[in-house]
Amino acid sequence: MPQLSAHTAQQTALSADALNLLKRLIATPSFSREEEHTAELIAAFFLEKQIPFERLRYNIWAKNRHFDPAKPTILLNSHHDTVKPNKSWTLDPFNPLERDGKLFGLGSNDAGGCLVSLIATFVYFYDRPDMAYNLMLAASAEEEISGRDGLELLLPELPPISFAIVGEPTEMQLAIAEKGLLVLDCTAHGISGHAARDEGDNAIYKAIQDINWLITYQFPKVSPTLGPVKLSVTIINAGTQHNVVPDTCTFTIDARVTEQYTLEEVIETIQANIQSDVKPRSIRLKPSSIPADHPIVKAGVALGRHTYGSPTTSDQAVLNCPSLKCGPGHSGRSHSADEFIYLHEIEEGVDGYIRMLEQIL
Known part of the structure; x- marks a missing residue:
């Protein structure tokens, strides 16, 4: 068997880390406003990787090692809260079950697979000293209820953001606008x-x-x-x-x-x-978009991804910067009974995020 390159071997290890973290997140109930224990899991993951992080309520965020205030910053964001399981579940929603190439469990698709893929991507670039951008990872709470103590609470604590990648299940296609x-x-x-x-x-x-x-x-x-x-x-x-x-x-x-x-x-x-x-009732949840000729969009298109407009609302709605919604998984599985994500989708998520960012970093 040919030896894996260091690049591929690192990504394979990170994908395995991402899968293991996702299983722990699934096994830990994290309904909106009740995300304390999943926040602790994410914090423990960063401690294990010796990556400094900060916490505000149930939001966890971290900066790359060589963060330079003079450089523009890219925000990588997804959420760790879930909806409550509906009555049609036939499986235990808190048992991370692998079967037929799938990982079943509440939040596996929306948006656990996206979150752990973005965390793995952040770890991949964390030590790199020569990037044109800073990278910041934010694992946020209360997305499912558009709550005020999620990303909206966190944003005033963050440095100015040039643009954001928001992890939601899009099959790694590029949602360049959101209602x-x-x-x-x-x-x-x-x-x-x-x-x-x-x-x-x-x-x-x-x-x-x-x-x-x-x-x-x-x-x-x-x-x-x-x-x-x-x-x-x-x-x-x-x-x-x-x-x-x-x-x-x-x-x-x-x-x-x-x-x-x-x-x-x-x-x-x-x-x-x-x-x-x-x-x-509120004028908080604004439409969002990113230009079709933005470098991160062009990077995704160069990898064979297509652009589209998303009718659903995410944490993009509280951002005041250009943002791209993109992530592994399928939107149609979100909030469904016996929710799942394919194992290969997590690997493709980590690889896709890394390959897109490598073109601009």
């Missing part, structure tokens, strides 16, 4: 009256007029990667009894916003065109 999320609570106002007589002003009918506008309106600017802004009415409530004309009707809009608009612009457009009161 932002805007949730709007709306209230249509009418006048109460008796349903049997011609009294009152039905708030439901006013809400229907507004909802019809939401159904038919199209924002004129369309994203080349994400398509149009998407507005969906997902909740509606009105009325107390059958013979009373309701004086209020509440409904909720789920707005998926592209990089063509700010969240504030979308709110202003809706407020100007419907009668109902409009109250945003």
Whole structure:
């Protein structure tokens, strides 16, 4: 058998380390806001590798050995929290089971495989003295609930970031844009009256007029990667009894916003065109993107990856820098019963991240 090169041997060892860490993470429950023990596992991994790290609540981050404040910094980020297992699981979600070339377990695909692959990549480059960029690894909490004590809490503690690679399952394809999320609570106002007589002003009918506008309106600017802004009415409530004309009707809009608009612009457009009161729950989860000609995107394309726009929301939403979403695993397995990741996907994740970064570092 031919001897492995030092380069390949190191990556093989790092992939094995990544797999072992992932198994320990799966075996340790880490629901959002309950990530203390997985944070301890990641900290222990860095201690074992003799890599200094810092911790803020359940977020762990580390810098490369030769960090130079004069150089731009690349952030490698993924999360270690998980959703709760649904009732359709047939396996133990906390038992990291290897079978048929797969690793089963809660968080294996979303986003444990991405996280451990990024950690292995960070370790690979940690000692390199001659890089054009600094590297920083952040294992963050509360991503699954878009919580404020995850990456958003950590960002003020970090140096300026030139761009970020956010690890989410994309089959190592390049999500160069991601829709932002805007949730709007709306209230249509009418006048109460008796349903049997011609009294009152039905708030439901006013809400229907507004909802019809939401159904038919199209924002004129369309994203080349994400398509149009998407507005969906997902909740509606009105009325107390059958013979009373309701004086209020509440409904909720789920707005998926592209990089063509700010969240504030979308709110202003809706407020100007419907009668109902409009109250945003939050304007934190912004659309994000990275130019198609950015060096890290070109590096991925050179490896045969394709670019696309992602409809789902991740920790990219709280970043204020260009960011690329990319990682091993398949988005369709996320939050599913008997979640798994293929073993070869972890190896390909480590190799893919390293090969992309080598072209620019």
